[in-house]
Amino acid sequence: MRKTAVILAAGMFFAAILAAASLPALAASPGQQPAKKLKVFISVDMEGISGVINWDETEITGPDYSLFRRLMTLEANAAIAGALDAGATDIVVRDGHDSARNILPDLLRPEAQLIREWNGPLSMMEGLDRTFDAVVFIGYHARAGTPDAVLKHTMSLQIYDLILNGVRLPEAGWNAAIAGYFDVPVVFLSGDAAIVKQAKEILGEIETVAVKEGLGKAAKMLAPAKSQELIQRGVASALKNLKAFKPYKPSPPYKLEVVFTDENLAKRASWVPGIVRTGERSVGYTSNDFMDVIKYFRLVRL
Numbered sequence: 466m467r468k469t470a471v472i473l474a475a476g477m478f479f480a481a482i483l484a485a486a487s488l489p490a491l492a493a494s495p496g497q498q499p500a501k502k503l504k505v506f507i508s509v510d511m512e513g514i515s516g517v518i519n520w521d522e523t524e525i526t527g528p529d530y531s532l533f534r535r536l537m538t539l540e541a542n543a544a545i546a547g548a549l550d551a552g553a554t555d556i557v558v559r560d561g562h563d564s565a566r567n568i569l570p571d572l573l574r575p576e577a578q579l580i581r582e583w584n585g586p587l588s589m590m591e592g593l594d595r596t597f598d599a600v601v602f603i604g605y606h607a608r609a610g611t612p613d614a615v616l617k618h619t620m621s622l623q624i625y626d627l628i629l630n631g632v633r634l635p636e637a638g639w640n641a642a643i644a645g646y647f648d649v650p651v652v653f654l655s656g657d658a659a660i661v662k663q664a665k666e667i668l669g670e671i672e673t674v675a676v677k678e679g680l681g682k683a684a685k686m687l688a689p690a691k692s693q694e695l696i697q698r699g700v701a702s703a704l705k706n707l708k709a710f711k712p713y714k715p716s717p718p719y720k721l722e723v724v725f726t727d728e729n730l731a732k733r734a735s736w737v738p739g740i741v742r743t744g745e746r747s748v749g750y751t752s753n754d755f756m757d758v759i760k761y762f763r764l765v766r767l
């Protein structure tokens with residue numbers, strides 16, 4: 466059987482060469498360019514998804530979690546659709562919330578690959594490397610302490626501030642710096658109005674969609690279907706205009722300061738060699754290698 470299959474395959478191979486030789490129209494015409502690659506990385510959080518307002522909607526034990534993880538998946542799908550509209554050839558979706566097992570694999574568009582579970586120091590950017598052309602953030606939220614922001618926090622509820630080279634960063638800023646390490650620009654962000662404002666302050670005029678606006682603990686929201694429509698359009702527009710965006714690259718030496726909500730967490734973090742206590746609730750780390758900074762932050766935020 467196997468031998469027959471090989472002979473058949475060889476026969477088909479030569480037949481294909483003969484067919485190609487006799488059909489000049491199939492050969493590339495002079496001046497024709499090979500299809501251009503466009504590789505897109507989509508990092509998806511949950512607090513900034515349209516409709517989400519309370520922590521229990523984002524937790525696996527919450528009674529309405531199944532609805533909101535579905536809406537999270539549909540917003541990821543809207544970003545995928547936008548990327549495809551712009552000619553994306555390769556799309557990776559990173560589930561970046563809580564367990565990293567929220568997006569429904571069976572509902573996700575088949576043109577994308579999905580990264581689930583936690584692994585290394587890149588965290589919400591796990592899977593990104595220099596081969597990507599653009600990064601998209603979906604479902605993002607403002608940094609801890611931001612007024613009128615939905616479910617604001619910075620990586621965990623134990624961190625009050627994350628300051629890189631003097632700039633107070635939301636998760637979008639930190640993740641943009643990781644993308645910058647790989648020379649990949651962030652081109653689009655969706656989330657609440659507060660993170661849209663913070664992202665623009667740090668990253669410049671990226672494309673954005675505010676799917677809700679915080680009113681203290683409450684929020685005024687777009688309907689999920691409307692948010693999805695705007696996300697698809699915004700992602701497509703950003704990717705078609707890729708040259709307008711630059712990677713976010715703070716200059717070395719990289720000085721990271723982490724301010725915790727509890728002084729005991731700062732004390733514990735200061736046990737890591739190279740990390741210094743900078744205040745009652747804060748520690749600092751400085752390096753000329755940003756990958757070192759990424760790894761140290763992953764260590765101290767546990």
Ligand SMILES: [Zn+2]
Pocket residue numbers: 510511512561562563
């Ligand atoms: Zn989250």
